[in-house]
Amino acid sequence: MSNVNNIGYVTFLSVVAALGGFLFGYDTAVISGTVSQVSTQFSLTSLQSGWYVGCALVGSIIGVLFAGTLSDGFGRKRTMILSAILFTLSAVGCAISSNLDQLVLYRIIGGVGIGIVSIVCPLYISEVSPASHRGRMVSLYQLAVTVGFLGAYLMNYFLLDLSVDFSSHNALLQKIFGTEVWRGMLGAETLPALMFFLIIFLIPESPRWLLVKGQESKAVSIFSKIYNNTSVIAHQINETKSMLQSERKSDWKILLTPGIFRAVIIGVAIAMLGQFMGVNAVLYYGPSIFETSGLSSGDSLFYQSLIGMVNMGTSVLALLIIDKIGRKKLVYVGVSGMVISLLLIGFYFMMGKSLGLSSIFLLVCFLLYIFFTAGSISAVIFVFLSEMYPTQIRGTAMSIAGLSLWVGTYLIGQLTPWMLDTLTPAGTFFLFAFMCLPYMLIVWKLMPETAGKSLEDIERYWLKSKKG
Template identity: 80%
Template sequence: MQKAENISSYVIFLSVVAALGGFLFGYDTAVISGTVSQVTSQFGLTTLQSGWYVGCALIGSISGVLFAGALSDYFGRKKTMLLSAVLFTTSALGCAVAPDFNQLVIWRIVGGVGIGIVSIVCPLYISEISPASHRGRMVSLYQLAVTVGFLGAYLANYYLLNFSTGFTSSNSILHQIFGTEIWRGMLGVETIPAMMFFIIIFFIPESPRWLIVKGKDETASGILSKIYTKASEVSFQINETKQMLESDVKSDWKLLLTPGIFRAVLIGCAIAILGQFMGVNAVLYYGPSIFETSGLSSGDSLFYQSLIGLVNMGTTVLALLIIDKVGRKKLVYIGVSGMIVSLILIGIYFLKGESLGMSSIFLLGCFLAYIFFTAGSISAVIFVFLSEMYPTRIRGLAMSIAGFSLWVGTYLIGQLTPWMLENATPAGTFFLFAFMCIPYMLIVWKLMPETAGKSLEDIERFWLKKK
């Protein structure tokens, strides 16, 4: 196990920059929730078309995930992040001015590709530049940025909806974007953080572990000397990485199919896809619509969704502070148990709430509790787990495979949630989410190692022994 190393301001800076990709992920994912009813009404969409509007970006995300790992392994983590920034910027501008529903879908898919890329390369980059003793906390900065993006989207939707009622402009395009069709403004505002992300990436170096893989030891040593205070630690990191590379004599695909590593990939895929069927993205995508079914107005539902975003962000801060001390697995045990209880209570509300005299405040409390337990457990650990489970040589490729599973599950939830709410009823939908929590907890309990405090090379050795 690697000795504890004090975290430097340089590592924090690099992690924050990479985490900005998470903000764009969160904003692009959550902004859709405030536009569904408007877009559905304007274009006369059916239930399935409405689901396609939400889910189309996830098709892009799946595509982005599929080649993100290979791109980052070949071109480097930094250049791949730059590509994602370009995709986010063009998507936001395209959505703001899309003349019809088909073009809106195309630009949403472009943004989805950006989401897929950052979901792989940003946590991967952070894990590779962070000391083992603080790696969970640093990678969790990415998830924190995702929740800040969620909250930013909810607040922007709420503000822009109110702003649009009194907005007038002699410019017809501005009047359309920020007045009569405010969903365009909600989607288009993402241009600002996307351009900021593009610019600031130029101020960070390439991942030192990737440089070592490419034989650029001298450049990697210079970067590592800014991360670690002791020269001996720099030499240790370089030697550890080179030692594991020398033992990985197989090709990338053959190494991926090594029994122990293949086991890790399967486990990563399982927890990635199961996490999506535990309801969190259904709440984040369709929260306003779900609240409206309980009798709230669209304005109140957006306000409630903003509260959910605030709890999501605040709880992620708490998880970030304790993940390296408490450990990944214990957070899952506590959090998923709380998720099950919260989901069952939400199901009871929709099943018997009216006869039991339950108010919408009770529903809000259950949703906030659910988000609290989710943000403090599976949302906090998933990208940490995936970014540290695999060997350096194929980390991007293996993360792409696990990430593909995650986005397939997210797409299915995005597409099926409207259908489930309509046909399985809200109660049945949330009872199903509660049931899906059980296999997730069992997999983490029985098959996952505790990775807190271990070097990436130590984790790789663990999986290679599991043949």
């Protein structure tokens, strides 16, 4: 297929769109290094600290609600440009905010950007990628998210160390990089956000979206850069136009078509369930969880950095194999490993100390859990959601599934401290293990294998699937 597909060009388009994933990861993770400083400076109560952390998730839910309509109406490219503007505004605003209300407002604005890129970036990548490479190209987005997480951890560490001896005659610089370094941590996102804004202008609009809007000549021009074979281009154009002609209904009527509605419900289910299998609890509250095992805060942060590295490294592995072995096999192997790892973590918290197990055992279990998670559900979720729906309403349908993902993320962020206190750490991780089972069952019984299939072939599968 290498002589048919211009993979170099497709990779360039995918990497540009995936930069939105880096901003997603950075904006989400950077907060972890600022909570104690912001709480101290503004004398926050525990509820106010929770709102400072959670307000960006509220913004993400808002962003997801509008992302589909914006991308279907104004195009994938313009919507990505809007997200870059929001990230830039948020980063600058957080760095110079004068009170908590302003800080929360700018965090919400950044959260809206997160919600938008979580929909439009993987959607764009799926629409410009040939079927044989689509899985690994969309996985670039998830890889970029993990790089953003690690980048935030490293930037927080670097700026905190820099602030100790930082001295400047400029009052604003002294505040941002010295006395109130949390401003620098949040504001450092300005550079990648501006880069994202500028580089988007180098990529074209999604050719499938252009066909939806009747701009066939522009779509042909873009497809000619993706495919090196005129017959393949003609086939792709005809396939997409054929499916569009069968969709001459309003967006909501298409969504309510029995087979498509089934796909939407399945997407909502796997997006929501994926959040209750523990991954965000570990990424957000890892240091706190490690401290409950008796580790110092320094060791806990070191362990969390190791988790971030494994998360990123395994995402690279998943990217390389997702199109070769398929999405469903990754889920079967990965979720099985997640269940075993979660049960071992629960066992450690229940009986580990009485058996003399060291914290190294806990670290290994967590690293195994992240390895299996990053190689399965984290790798496939955005691939699944970007592939499952018809071209005409793909953005809207992805927004519905994405909304459930962010609601689940918000709920797990709010409930994890309560679960750790009420259910105990052991009970919490046993619950996460149990929640893996319905996810596995849905993927096994209800999801088709989409590897190697065109987006139009996947759409036909759902349209034929009228029952259930």
